[in-house]
Amino acid sequence: MMKAVRIHEFGGTEVLKIRETAIPTPAPDEILVNVYASGVNPVDWVVREGGNDVLRSFLKLPMTIGWDAAGIVTEVGSEVTHLKKGDAVYGVPNFPGDGSYAEYVAAKASQFALKPKSSSFIEAAGVPLTGLVACNALFELGKLQKHQRVFIHGASGGVGSLAVQLAKAKGAYVIGSASTGNQAFLKELGADETIDYKTQQFEKIINNVDLFFDASPLRDEQERLKGISTLKNGGIFVSVNVDFPLSDTVQEALDKKNATGALLALQTNHEHWLTEMATLIEEGKLKVMVEHVYPLEQVAEAHLKSATWHVRGKLILEIKKENKAV
Ligand SMILES: NC(=O)c1ccc[n+]([C@@H]2O[C@H](COP(=O)([O-])OP(=O)(O)OC[C@H]3O[C@@H](n4cnc5c(N)ncnc54)[C@H](OP(=O)(O)O)[C@@H]3O)[C@@H](O)[C@H]2O)c1
Incomplete structure (x- = not known):
């Protein structure tokens, strides 16, 4: 048996229950990971509350939430070739099914890659x-x-x-926005120019x-129009907020600039990008900034x-203490 944060109903934080549940068995294309740390993402509490228009129909109760894991492979399915028992890995298991707020997770091996050696499990869990x-x-x-300018x-x-760091590593010119207290942090990350959205109108x-x-x-149409107004002719607008579709007005603004707009619907090429990011971390070009680590409780x-x-x-949620000598 293992400990996991389960939800049996949707709702406020009171629906989060630490329960004993069976350790999952990996399918032929899956690995079983002993999870040391799990990242916490906004989607975790969105799902806990019952999801949004995009997610709702995929959610099945009871479930274990959390979709960011770093840990050690303890079993591999018969079809898995790129990972083996004992590997330290990081990845995005089973979104939006049973996830990583648990001592073990079984998930497709293709959703994982080798963890950067220089990162702790806590740092690595903040990346995938x-x-x-x-x-x-x-x-x-x-x-x-x-x-290019981003x-x-x-x-x-x-x-x-x-x-910000990935765009800098690519050699782009990076402009980043955040509130007043985070301006110095953006510079630390490598931003070439910063905007304080509290006091400045970036579109001007x-x-x-x-x-x-x-x-x-x-999730605001006016804000999207302001963003599009900063684009050069033929530019690209991408939003993470897939639950807020591009409106006709937004599409017209894009068309006027011969620009394209996209919502990030599906994450692809997990193994490729996780491996690329691990390399950048090893080279010191990408760092995870961890604001706070919480025990599972x-x-x-x-x-x-x-x-x-x-x-x-x-x-980050810390699920198992790391033995630094390992
Ligand atoms: N499609 C997907 O697969 C996917 C996956 C992950 C996340 N998302 C979405 O991506 C968004 C960000 O997620 P995250 O995990 O990065 O969230 P997060 O860690 O909470 O970061 C939020 C960021 O937004 C800034 N912010 C807050 N209020 C703002 C405002 N009024 N104007 C401009 N910036 C503001 C914050 O800056 P300050 O703290 O300085 O205010 C901070 O930089 C969310 O909407 C999330 O739902 C989508």
Whole structure:
């Protein structure tokens, strides 16, 4: 048996229950991971509350939430070739099914890659979900190239803080927005220019942008139109907020600029991007900023903090203490 945070009904933090449940058995294409740490993401409490228009029909109770894991492989299915028992791995297991707030998770091996050796399990657990979102948005949908100009709205959070560093590592010119208290943090991450969304109107200051990446929690048409106004002709607008579709007005604004707009619907190429990010971490070009580590018993506090939408970097649940000698 293992400990897991289960929900048997949707609702507030009171539905989060630590329960003893069976250790899952991996299918032929799966691995079983002994989870040391799990990242906490806004989608965790969105699912806990019952999901959104995109997720609702995929959710099945009871369930274990959490979709960011770092741990050690304890079993491999017969078809798994790129990972073996004893490997330290990180990945995005089973979204939006039984996830990583648990001592063990069984998930497709393709959703995992080797953890960067220089990262602790706690640091590594902060990378997969938001890092994959950032890679997919910047490089697959956003087609970001060296020397291009990218605006990252909401640049100090889980997605944004990794996106700034990934775009810099690519050689792009990075403009990031955050609140007043996070301006110095954005510079620390490597942003070339920063915008304080509390005191500045970015649409009056920034233009000629190749890619506008909206990594903020705003589901607001006017804000999207402002973002599109900063694009150069033929630019690209990408938003993480897939539950807030592009309206006709937004599409018209894009058309006027010969620009394209995309919502990040599906994360792809997990293994590829996780391996790329591990390399950047080993090279010192990508760091996870961990704002706070919570024991499993304080999962409710972690959810309440995440729901403020003002997290600097990542929140992590520690599930098993790391033996540094391992
Ligand atoms: N499609 C997907 O697969 C996917 C996956 C992950 C996340 N998401 C979405 O991505 C968004 C960000 O997630 P996250 O994990 O990075 O959240 P987070 O860690 O809470 O970060 C939120 C960021 O938004 C900024 N922000 C807050 N209020 C803002 C405002 N009024 N205007 C501009 N920026 C503002 C915050 O900056 P300050 O703290 O300085 O205010 C911070 O940088 C969320 O909407 C989430 O639902 C989508």
